[in-house]
Amino acid sequence: MAQRKTLKSGIAAVEQDRITVHGLDLNRDLLGKINLGDMAFLELKKRLPTPQESVMFNAIAMAMAEYGMTPSAIVARIVYTGSPESVPPAIGAGINALGHGLAGAMEKAAKMLQQALPDPQANLDLEALAQKIVDAHAENRKIPGFGVPFHKPLDPRTTRLCEIARTNGFDGPYLKLMGLIKRQASSRFGQAFPISAPGAVGAIACELRLPWHTVRGILAVGRAVGLLGHLLEENDEPLAREIQTRAQEETTANLRQKR
Amino acid sequence: MAQRKTLKSGIAAVEQDRITVHGLDLNRDLLGKINLGDMAFLELKKRLPTPQESVMFNAIAMAMAEYGMTPSAIVARIVYTGSPESVPPAIGAGINALGHGLAGAMEKAAKMLQQALPDPQANLDLEALAQKIVDAHAENRKIPGFGVPFHKPLDPRTTRLCEIARTNGFDGPYLKLMGLIKRQASSRFGQAFPISAPGAVGAIACELRLPWHTVRGILAVGRAVGLLGHLLEENDEPLAREIQTRAQEETTANLRQKR
């Protein structure tokens, strides 16, 4: 049985007297010196963030952490119900809920932007790129990262994230492209086309040069943070059981009525 | 069908023009101002951390983030293999791996300490408490949060975390109790009884007055951060498939031989 391939990883070296992460000593360089968001940045970029990157990355990782009774939160709470033994599976199940249908916009927006503009240094005509994107989505008038069904007039997080991007020097070509898409789409389709919070996060991830396929991972980390509060509250003042019982009773009553 | 109970949550209010988390405005008070670890602290303590708490909490959340090819990392990588569509389920599965067998020490240590000393202000005799705990584990000589099979002479993270605790004023009764257990157990059982990194994290969680049942949640968040790097690397330089193929070939070869 030939071992056809060597297992290689450049992330961590775990030795008897020390642990290094991308060449940095966990004890000497990281613990007590950087924060959890910086650690995530290190995992993704293989280097520590600059102060500006630290602020920006922590902001996008946090922006999606808490949003009340999200699908993730309800799933985690139900799994946790009466199961003090199962905190990790509750969080794991909540993260499973970050599928494309509920949480795909962020990733899709980042992918769309990176495919349109693979090299952010390239001096491309952003207006033309925006038009191409709007064209490509003209049929159903839905563009990933745009449209805010609930918040009026726009998602409060979008404004703030763009402000932080400007202040820290991340208002580059991807955010500009988002702005142009917004303008062109509104004028063409005759309706407001606000950038959603997931859209802003996706574009800023591009500004931070993070590959689009890592974006839902950042979302998962942020949401896991939010789930901590939901599981603590579910432990102290449970509500998941009530949600489930109501659904059971309502569907049963409706079915009985039908007979 | 009576709705027997109102659904109440004090965590977040999601309104058209703003989102608040434990009374703080996500935009005005949190984004761009605090880091991801502070956000987790807010979820668990319903208030922002002091600067000292921020350093301490971020340190324990990060301490377990990265440890190379952990069970979690391998699970997440295998799930991700060839599935660019499934970043969240890969992370979710990796978090499922944080069961008691692999990741229980941290929670068990915190639980043991909080049950021994429910009120950290109470002026109890810590030596006596330590003796009671050592007694209770005398049979198999295993105490949650102690014993470091791999690192020699002790887990490098333990030293550093205790140092950060001292510097920031968190070397309170729970860490003292750990020290006393260590001393008593080594002298009684005639062997070194080093505090493990999970043990240090569990005790510091107690110093931060975090309920023991939230501790594996913090671990899950930290580990999710580490998985970001593993999934990125698995995407760029896959190794999970090789691990699986080797296991398939080796077990098949051994079974054939047996026949």
Add this chain to the structure above:
Amino acid sequence: MAQRKTLKSGIAAVEQDRITVHGLDLNRDLLGKINLGDMAFLELKKRLPTPQESVMFNAIAMAMAEYGMTPSAIVARIVYTGSPESVPPAIGAGINALGHGLAGAMEKAAKMLQQALPDPQANLDLEALAQKIVDAHAENRKIPGFGVPFHKPLDPRTTRLCEIARTNGFDGPYLKLMGLIKRQASSRFGQAFPISAPGAVGAIACELRLPWHTVRGILAVGRAVGLLGHLLEENDEPLAREIQTRAQEETTANLRQKR
């Protein structure tokens, strides 16, 4: 790096021209000849079931498959919402919900019985064993596998499962012990002590000589079967989003009121 241990598995041999499972040829001996429940039996017992075992095992595996809007079903539906890409993670999350709090009774009943009567051939005094078990649970008057909060007078599945057990020769010492516990506990605590469906399944698993720690696995398989119907229906007539929206709105309204 020493390979300290050989990887051995006796389950399956995957060869170029055939696949065997516990020595049986998947094509020749299994496909088209046995059913899915028998396959599960083969995985657990390393041999095919007798006709009686086949009926009995399929019955306990099916008994928990469908029970309407269970926590599992709601979790799976929420994860699936709008995510045609994620059928397996939806089922995976639903299975995560089978924690001790929601689904532990079956396993706990089987464990209790196997610990009381490790050798079912041993000619022990079952009345005395029952008394010991009732004694051990006298404080909170809760015995795993007993008590049926919803169904009156008892869970309809219990009667039928016990009937199938009798017809097929599985009314052995474990079911007898359950009956004795029921009688002693009702007379002692002065209230009905019906055997729950999970209790009946747990006891019958013992009659089939299945280790208690595999029982929740059988539950997981059965429940996965039920989730197929829920995910199909969620696809055709979604309701998960409505459940989530109601919870979001109700908690937000209550929080606003409080301010």
Add this chain to the structure above:
Amino acid sequence: MAQRKTLKSGIAAVEQDRITVHGLDLNRDLLGKINLGDMAFLELKKRLPTPQESVMFNAIAMAMAEYGMTPSAIVARIVYTGSPESVPPAIGAGINALGHGLAGAMEKAAKMLQQALPDPQANLDLEALAQKIVDAHAENRKIPGFGVPFHKPLDPRTTRLCEIARTNGFDGPYLKLMGLIKRQASSRFGQAFPISAPGAVGAIACELRLPWHTVRGILAVGRAVGLLGHLLEENDEPLAREIQTRAQEETTANLRQKR
């Protein structure tokens, strides 16, 4: 807060004295009378199978249940390692591994066939449909449901499943279309184009008139059955820890060498 939508489900009615599934009484009509695969059929088709459908459906559900050290099996075993408390999360994580990359072929084949031939009664020119499909995949010469990298000359399960289909009257237009694609692709690309086992399962699912998006659900159920054996064996003769330790040691050694 308006309840904008009623929660309706036609699957199960859970009443005090009985449980019905798609109108059938769980006790009277199902337990002890049908098998677990039939129960899954009932969930998906809302009626019981004919004897032929029962044989066919059980066969496809079982065909993927066991295949040795699959990604799913390793994931489930690692999650289970040392965690007797976590059987369901281990199965849940194993099911998460059934992503498109590892387990998509079955679903993709079914989708391709149902899109090509939405109405199996329609008298379409199957040769022309096959050509269209081969054309559409001419670039990379990969067609979902074809190609068997390991088994020579073809997956043993394919032959047997097709035989069961013939015997039971399920060798309809979808299996014919698969055969035509195979013939056309081999002649056009000058290489063998064997139907894979997932391809056969996908096509037979079409013959059973199951929507393509349910096919990975059936796979998940079958694989959950297989995981029962792997978790039992992992409990008795663990190997997951060894797999993980080897990976940890090999990557660490390679990283140290590089420095």
